[in-house]
Amino acid sequence: MTFWDTFVVGEPIVLGSHRFVAEDIIRFAERYDPQVFHLDPEAAKTTLLGGLCASGWHTAAACMRLNVDYRYGRLKEWIAAGNPAPRIGPSPGFKNMRWLKPVYAGDTVTFTQTVVAKRVSGTRPGWGILSFTTLGVNQDGMDVFAFDGAVFQGTD
Numbered sequence: 001m002t003f004w005d006t007f008v009v010g011e012p013i014v015l016g017s018h019r020f021v022a023e024d025i026i027r028f029a030e031r032y033d034p035q036v037f038h039l040d041p042e043a044a045k046t047t048l049l050g051g052l053c054a055s056g057w058h059t060a061a062a063c064m065r066l067n068v069d070y071r072y073g074r075l076k077e078w079i080a081a082g083n084p085a086p087r088i089g090p091s092p093g094f095k096n097m098r099w100l101k102p103v104y105a106g107d108t109v110t111f112t113q114t115v116v117a118k119r120v121s122g123t124r125p126g127w128g129i130l131s132f133t134t135l136g137v138n139q140d141g142m143d144v145f146a147f148d149g150a151v152f153q154g155t156d
Contacts, residue, residue, distance in 0.1 A: 003078055003086035004155040007115050007130055015111040015134075016066040020054045022105035028058040041105070053102035059145050060097070063111045063136060089127060089152025097147035101138070109136045109144055116148075120155055128155040 022041060029038030033055035037044040041052040071088070079085050103109055117131040129150050136145030 002154075002156060003075075003083065004118075004128055004153055006074075006078070007118060007153070009115050009118060012112050012114045013070070015063070015070045015113055017108050017110040018062040018066060019108045020058070020062070020103050020105060022052055025052060025054045025058065025105055028061075029055055033057055049102045051102075052105045054104075054107075056097075056099040056145070059099065059103050059109065059136060060147075062109070063134060063145065066111050067113065067134075087126070087154030087156075089154070091149060091151045092129070094147050094149035099145055101142055101144045103136075103138065103144050107144075108139045110138075111136045111145075121152070124152075126154060126156050127152050129153070 026039055029035065035055075037047045037049045037051075037053055038055050038058075044050070044052040075086070075088065111134060113132050113134045115130050115132045119129055119131075121127040121129060130153050131148070131150045133148050134146065135143060138144050
């Protein structure tokens with residue numbers, strides 16, 4: 001069995017959870033997305049979003065952090081079990097990123113990834129592409145974030 005073989009189409013993988021606290025929301029927004037509904041709790045109440053909420057890019061960054069932590073943890077376990085280190089590649093991109101509902105201060109979002117397809121690369125020997133969906137669900141069971149992505153993965 002190769003590391004490639006451990007990725008099962010249709011099997012959801014829980015990447016982890018992130019709690020969005022007001023101070024972090026404001027800090028991220030000050031640096032990267034300075035809009036009133038991300039910066040000022042009182043002013044945010046008067047906006048369409050109705051309260052202080054995380055930037056969509058903050059939500060995406062938290063998801064990416066959990067994704068990397070999960071992937072490298074899985075990789076370390078694979079190697080610790082005596083398996084050879086697999087080749088890990090970059091992502092060729094993503095599509096359909098959606099911020100489905102606001103992520104408010106105090107929300108905890110759990111991110112899950114599901115491989116929806118695997119294919120061996122026709123142009124890069126020894127490499128394959130994993131296609132996946134990623135979903136973020138808040139503590140109330142509401143979908144708040146989603147996107148479709150892909151990543152190169154060694155097949156040998």
